[in-house]
Amino acid sequence: MQVIISSALEQGLIYCFMVLGVFLTFRVLDFPDLTVDGSLPLGAAVTGALIIGGHSPLLATAAGVGAGMCAGMVTGFLHLLLKSGESDSTNYGPKLLAGILTMTALYTVNLRIMGRSNIPLLGVDTIFEKLGNALSLTMIGWNVVLAVGALAIVVKYLLDWLLHTEFGLTLLATGDNEQMIRAMGTNTNFTRIVGLAIANGLVALTGSLVAQQQGFADVGMGLGTIVAGLAGVIMGEVIFGMRSISWVLFSVIGGSIVYRLLIAISLRLGIAPTDLKLLTAVLVVVALSIPTVRSKVVRL
Amino acid sequence: MSAPATLDVGGLRKVFFPGTANEVVALNGIDLEVPAGQFVSIIGSNGSGKSTLLNAVAGTFPLSGGTITLGGRDVTKQAEHVRSRVIGRVFQDPRAGTAPSMTIEENLAISLLRSKRSGLRRGVTNRRREVMRAQLSRLHMGLEDRLKAGVNKLSGGQRQAMSLLMATIAEPSLLLLDEHTAALDPKVAATIMELTAAIVIERGLTTLMVTHNMELALRYGDRLIMMHGGRVVLDLDEQQKSTLEVGDLIEKFHEVAGEAFAVDRMLLE
Numbered sequence: 001m002q003v004i005i006s007s008a009l010e011q012g013l014i015y016c017f018m019v020l021g022v023f024l025t026f027r028v029l030d031f032p033d034l035t036v037d038g039s040l041p042l043g044a045a046v047t048g049a050l051i052i053g054g055h056s057p058l059l060a061t062a063a064g065v066g067a068g069m070c071a072g073m074v075t076g077f078l079h080l081l082l083k084s085g086e087s088d089s090t091n092y093g094p095k096l097l098a099g100i101l102t103m104t105a106l107y108t109v110n111l112r113i114m115g116r117s118n119i120p121l122l123g124v125d126t127i128f129e130k131l132g133n134a135l136s137l138t139m140i141g142w143n144v145v146l147a148v149g150a151l152a153i154v155v156k157y158l159l160d161w162l163l164h165t166e167f168g169l170t171l172l173a174t175g176d177n178e179q180m181i182r183a184m185g186t187n188t189n190f191t192r193i194v195g196l197a198i199a200n201g202l203v204a205l206t207g208s209l210v211a212q213q214q215g216f217a218d219v220g221m222g223l224g225t226i227v228a229g230l231a232g233v234i235m236g237e238v239i240f241g242m243r244s245i246s247w248v249l250f251s252v253i254g255g256s257i258v259y260r261l262l263i264a265i266s267l268r269l270g271i272a273p274t275d276l277k278l279l280t281a282v283l284v285v286v287a288l289s290i291p292t293v294r295s296k297v298v299r300l
Numbered sequence: 301m302s303a304p305a306t307l308d309v310g311g312l313r314k315v316f317f318p319g320t321a322n323e324v325v326a327l328n329g330i331d332l333e334v335p336a337g338q339f340v341s342i343i344g345s346n347g348s349g350k351s352t353l354l355n356a357v358a359g360t361f362p363l364s365g366g367t368i369t370l371g372g373r374d375v376t377k378q379a380e381h382v383r384s385r386v387i388g389r390v391f392q393d394p395r396a397g398t399a400p401s402m403t404i405e406e407n408l409a410i411s412l413l414r415s416k417r418s419g420l421r422r423g424v425t426n427r428r429r430e431v432m433r434a435q436l437s438r439l440h441m442g443l444e445d446r447l448k449a450g451v452n453k454l455s456g457g458q459r460q461a462m463s464l465l466m467a468t469i470a471e472p473s474l475l476l477l478d479e480h481t482a483a484l485d486p487k488v489a490a491t492i493m494e495l496t497a498a499i500v501i502e503r504g505l506t507t508l509m510v511t512h513n514m515e516l517a518l519r520y521g522d523r524l525i526m527m528h529g530g531r532v533v534l535d536l537d538e539q540q541k542s543t544l545e546v547g548d549l550i551e552k553f554h555e556v557a558g559e560a561f562a563v564d565r566m567l568l569e
Binding site for chain 2: 162164165166167168169170172173176177179180181182183184185186187188
């Protein structure tokens with residue numbers, strides 16, 4: 001049991017950066033960004049290729065994050081090209097298409113970066129080993145949980161700080177009422193691109209850490225990221241509430257952990273790992289449709 | 301902060317869907333000079349181009365022809381968000397002027413930053429809260445004690461009062477009001493209109509107010525403009541309009557437009 005909990009916590013915390021990224025796009029920017037299915041393996045690919053190439057894992061991780069940010073910017077620019085001149089912020093077509101295009105293109109980019117579909121990272125120094133050596137600890141189990149948990153808290157507070165700055169307010173308003181914030185002199189094309197960059201940087205951070213923790217980068221590891229991210233966001237909001245931005249950032253991290261815990265339990269109960277994506281999709285559908293169904297039932 | 305400025309509009313043309321079966325000439329050569337500090341009411345039937353004129357000045361879409369100068373600066377090609385730093389706007393829909401899931405103080409902080417570049421300093425500071433409380437207390441809605449309340453908890457009238465405050469708090473060079481009381485119930489609409497007039501007169505703001513309501517147009521403002529078919533068909537100064545009543549205005553319209561006048565919503569209220 002303890003192993004289940006520690007490994008679920010570990011996974012939940014490693015994936016919480018991705019879930020925070022999905023929260024940033026879906027909830028804050030009102031931009032359903034499908035880039036994430038490509039930017040997660042991008043983070044893994046860049047980090048993997050650099051570590052294999054003999055670079056320091058810290059630099060490799062930072063480069064992975066940077067690459068993810070670039071992917072987010074590409075989606076932002078594509079959205080500018082695809083949306084019609086008079087901006088209608090509730091028109092999700094161009095937003096979805098921009099993300100799909102970047103995600104698809106990233107498949108090729110990721111293969112090119114890795115040079116093959118899978119890079120094993122066994123027997124090389126990852127960021128976890130570096131940290132373990134520095135602290136004279138073996139980076140397994142709870143030690144990983146503590147290390148990634150500390151990083152999660154740092155990232156949480158950075159986001160919290162950012163969203164309370166002047167720029168952060170314009171970022172929040174871009175997703176909340178674009179017409180208003182434009183009329184207030186903000187270039188929403190700019191805020192949106194910055195938001196997408198930050199979000200995909202976070203997603204790539206998860207990709208980078210996953211690769212280093214499980215010992216390989218794989219071109220297919222991003223499949224279903226968006227749905228898993230949504231599941232984390234929704235669970236966090238439902239279970240832990242969303243009374244303020246500062247609070248909801250914690251909720252989302254909590255949601256990520258609960259989601260990984262559920263997966264661990266499902267696997268323990270004998271559900272095949274390959275069935276998990278379908279289960280997650282069903283879970284998201286149910287959670288998203290509850291408000292609609294409830295309002296219909298009440299009306300009847 | 302910027303001072304109220306002169307607005308000069310010359311030969312303004314806007315054609316929507318040019319070259320298609322749906323082609324609409326929304327603005328057909330508008331020439332208009334509004335001296336700094338003037339409060340202009342604009343009336344006209346549906347499709348007369350009055351809202352299009354406001355949107356053209358705000359820079360919502362590229363023009364088909366003509367120039368717009370604000371305070372002596374040609375802003376014709378300036379992007380909407382750049383122009384917005386000195387142009388305050390209030391829309392018809394009370395939901396349009398505020399960010400619903402953000403708090404009152406966050407919304408007002410955004411409006412205080414309008415003319416500045418938003419940086420990485422804290423958005424809501426105690427110094428800004430002081431300014432917000434002082435401004436909000438003028439609305440007499442008790443909002444100054446609810447700075448941390450979500451805007452989605454406010455009524456339509458409260459939200460429109462907030463929108464008005466947010467549009468004017470950073471002393472815009474120009475204020476554009478697009479039927480900003482039309483979606484409110486009559487009592488609330490009257491309150492918001494009184495508030496508007498008080499703010500506009502006190503700050504001496506250059507203001508364009510589009511309205512469906514002839515009585516409002518006659519009662520408020522220093523000048524009245526009537527639009528029809530994308531043109532200005534009537535332009536009355538304060539003295540001329542002070543002698544008119546709603547009935548005279550309709551008659552005038554018949555004279556100028558020379559066709560049956562769609563009274564529709566104009567006579568109501």
